[in-house]
């Protein structure tokens with residue numbers, strides 16, 4: 001797994017043009033059953049990929065924190081939201097709250113998330129491969145395939161399935 005993760009940026013770079021063309025075509029004419037296909041590919045992939053052996057998303061890119069996330073996580077720590085923000089977060093160029101540093105502070109050495117039950121929505125949904133209207137997040141997916149081995153495999157499988 002680690003070799004695959006280490007090679008992922010290069011593999012994704014090699015596939016970038018092909019993926020870009022594929023998503024441009026998908027956006028123009030998404031198949032009627034795309035949501036169904038994505039659910040199926042997502043389920044199949046995450047049966048064989050164990051996030052606990054990876055955690056590359058938590059190690060290399062942090063989530064953005066919505067106001068609701070901040071409220072929920074600060075409550076978990078019995079901390080005022082403002083205190084949580086000044087301890088852990090900063091504002092990025094898009095004006096979103098993000099972690100001050102990666103790997104994520106809440107990631108354990110065993111790859112477990114110490115705030116798993118209250119983790120940000122973005123963490124729960126990453127890599128978004130089971131979301132509806134998947135064609136609408138193609139730019140994000142083009143980036144995610146360089147970080148997430150599961151997303152990489154899912155996009156490869158999509159290209160086989162959807163001609």
Ligand code: SF4
Pocket residue numbers: 049050051052054055056057058126127147148149150151
């Ligand atoms: S979501 Fe992707 S990058 Fe994150 S731990 Fe799972 S396989 Fe790895």
Ligand code: SF4
Pocket residue numbers: 057058061062063104105106107108112113114115116119120123
């Ligand atoms: S909050 Fe948890 S799931 Fe989200 S990036 Fe940090 S360790 Fe990973």
